[in-house]
Amino acid sequence: MYENQVSLKFPKNFLWGGATAANQVEGAWKEDGKGWTIQDCLPYREVGFSDFTKQFAYNSKDLQEALKAGEEANYPKRRAIDFYHHYKEDIKLFAEMGFKVFRMSICWSRIFSDPRDEKPNEKGIAFYEEMFKECKKYGIEPLVTLSHYDPPLALVQDYRGWYSREVIDLFVKYARVCFERFGKYVNYWLTFNEVDAMLRHPVTSGGLIEDMFDDIPFEQAIYQAMHHQMIASAKAVKICHELYPNAQVGCMMTKLCFYPFTCKPEDNLANQQRMRSVYRYVDIQVFGEYPKYLLNEISGKGYHINKEEGDDQILKDGIVDFVSFSYYMTSCMAADTSGLDMAPGNTVNGVKNPYLPSSEWGWQTDPIGLRISLVELYDRYRKPLFIVENGLGAKDKVSEDGKIHDAYRMEYLKDHVKAMSDAINADGVDLIGYTWWGCIDLVSESTRQMSKRYGFIYVDMDDYGNGTMKRIKKDSFDYYKQVIASNGENL
Numbered sequence: 281m282y283e284n285q286v287s288l289k290f291p292k293n294f295l296w297g298g299a300t301a302a303n304q305v306e307g308a309w310k311e312d313g314k315g316w317t318i319q320d321c322l323p324y325r326e327v328g329f330s331d332f333t334k335q336f337a338y339n340s341k342d343l344q345e346a347l348k349a350g351e352e353a354n355y356p357k358r359r360a361i362d363f364y365h366h367y368k369e370d371i372k373l374f375a376e377m378g379f380k381v382f383r384m385s386i387c388w389s390r391i392f393s394d395p396r397d398e399k400p401n402e403k404g405i406a407f408y409e410e411m412f413k414e415c416k417k418y419g420i421e422p423l424v425t426l427s428h429y430d431p432p433l434a435l436v437q438d439y440r441g442w443y444s445r446e447v448i449d450l451f452v453k454y455a456r457v458c459f460e461r462f463g464k465y466v467n468y469w470l471t472f473n474e475v476d477a478m479l480r481h482p483v484t485s486g487g488l489i490e491d492m493f494d495d496i497p498f499e500q501a502i503y504q505a506m507h508h509q510m511i512a513s514a515k516a517v518k519i520c521h522e523l524y525p526n527a528q529v530g531c532m533m534t535k536l537c538f539y540p541f542t543c544k545p546e547d548n549l550a551n552q553q554r555m556r557s558v559y560r561y562v563d564i565q566v567f568g569e570y571p572k573y574l575l576n577e578i579s580g581k582g583y584h585i586n587k588e589e590g591d592d593q594i595l596k597d598g599i600v601d602f603v604s605f606s607y608y609m610t611s612c613m614a615a616d617t618s619g620l621d622m623a624p625g626n627t628v629n630g631v632k633n634p635y636l637p638s639s640e641w642g643w644q645t646d647p648i649g650l651r652i653s654l655v656e657l658y659d660r661y662r663k664p665l666f667i668v669e670n671g672l673g674a675k676d677k678v679s680e681d682g683k684i685h686d687a688y689r690m691e692y693l694k695d696h697v698k699a700m701s702d703a704i705n706a707d708g709v710d711l712i713g714y715t716w717w718g719c720i721d722l723v724s725e726s727t728r729q730m731s732k733r734y735g736f737i738y739v740d741m742d743d744y745g746n747g748t749m750k751r752i753k754k755d756s757f758d759y760y761k762q763v764i765a766s767n768g769e770n771l
């Protein structure tokens with residue numbers, strides 16, 4: 281797509297790998313003492329790809345219906361790709377590709393069937409312990425997210441999610457168990473996935489259902505819940521550092537990247553403000569305090585955050601070691617969007633960029649935007665960076681020869697790897713690793729569909745749960761293997 285300016289080169293210990301999340305792969309939703317999460321209550325929905333209001337809308341009536349449908353309901357995240365029973369086979373395939381790192385998440389409800397339990401669920405612990413051992417067998421470094429969009433159902437129903445301050449202690453208890461029990465296998469941790477996401481999809485990020493808040497404006501409740509997650513995250517970082525001084529704990533952000541739609545100053549200003557909102561919560565986790573512009577945003581809306589004494593110090597003591605992020609696409613910002621074409625994206629809409637191609641879901645792919653993002657992040661934070669999600673969701677087809685010829689995925693990978701190399705070698709960015717999102721096909725988050733596939737490994741299953749679950753290597757499997765084997769030099 282564009283020529284790299286310098287030769288392809290990556291640091292010797294660069295961490296190449298792939299990423300998943302528990303709720304999108306594990307399945308086995310009620311096995312071995314696992315409690316319910318909100319994800320177990322999300323039915324399959326046929327929605328237009330750009331209709332975010334429908335994708336993320338969820339009220340207490342939906343929840344009641346899901347609960348009434350009971351254990352028999354065939355919801356996509358309940359079965360996912362059954363990684364719970366296939367993890368040995370899948371990790372072996374990751375090892376065959378040469379993975380140095382595997383990003384996965386722990387399901388809180390496997391470790392504590394009910395988040396209020398005093399003792400953890402040993403069967404849940406045993407599952408992750410075995411999985412980590414399997415990774416280590418192949419020299420694969422686990423990169424572990426403690427919370428990736430699957431709040432325990434009890435928190436949603438009995439606490440109104442992260443709005444309740446009590447959830448901080450419940451999370452810290454869970455995080456401590458994870459560090460104590462898995463710390464000998466894990467050197468890289470992330471606390472919350474896409475830490476800024478609660479303002480976009482409060483149910484899966486924070487366990488907040490809008491119509492459960494009639495006593496307080498919903499947006500005010502979300503800002504408060506965000507504060508509680510910030511405190512919980514900072515406390516977890518501190519505990520991990522105390523227990524394992526060499527462990528690295530990172531934050532994880534949705535790296536949205538916008539361009540001004542025109543060179544009008546008004547569009548530039550709108551874009552600058554939009555970009556600042558992308559950074560607002562990461563600023564807290566990196567600098568240890570709320571940025572003034574976020575406080576202005578909250579007070580400007582007539583809201584406030586209830587802080588407890590000591591909260592400011594907790595934020596200062598819980599500064600992260602590295603900055604990780606998801607990156608898929610870019611779009612544009614304009615001061616006045618009326619009459620402009622809009623494009624869907626990773627949980628946000630933007631103005632359509634006429635210079636960029638779009639994926640089948642309308643996401644505008646943009647490798648140069650990755651280079652721009654890396655430079656912006658490094659200039660702002662001066663911390664090591666880790667791309668923990670990047671990839672292309674596509675409707676793969678099994679050809680008559682039984683194979684999946686996904687040249688489009690290889691092209692996307694190649695262009696993004698070039699952009700990374702340029703950012704490292706020309707722009708001086710400290711990038712430590714790259715985990716391709718959905719290295720094995722999984723259930724998509726925004727659509728809950730299987731047919732939005734990201735993997736190098738195909739999983740034979742359709743949107744409705746029909747299929748053999750057989751794993752098939754796509755053409756991109758061998759391509760990524762070659763990329764890793766050459767440390768990014770042979771594209």
Ligand code: BGP
Nearest residue numbers: 301474606626673724725726727
């Ligand atoms: C990120 C989430 C992932 C993943 C990805 C792709 O925002 O952290 O969980 O799902 O987006 O999105 P989708 O599955 O909607 O294509």
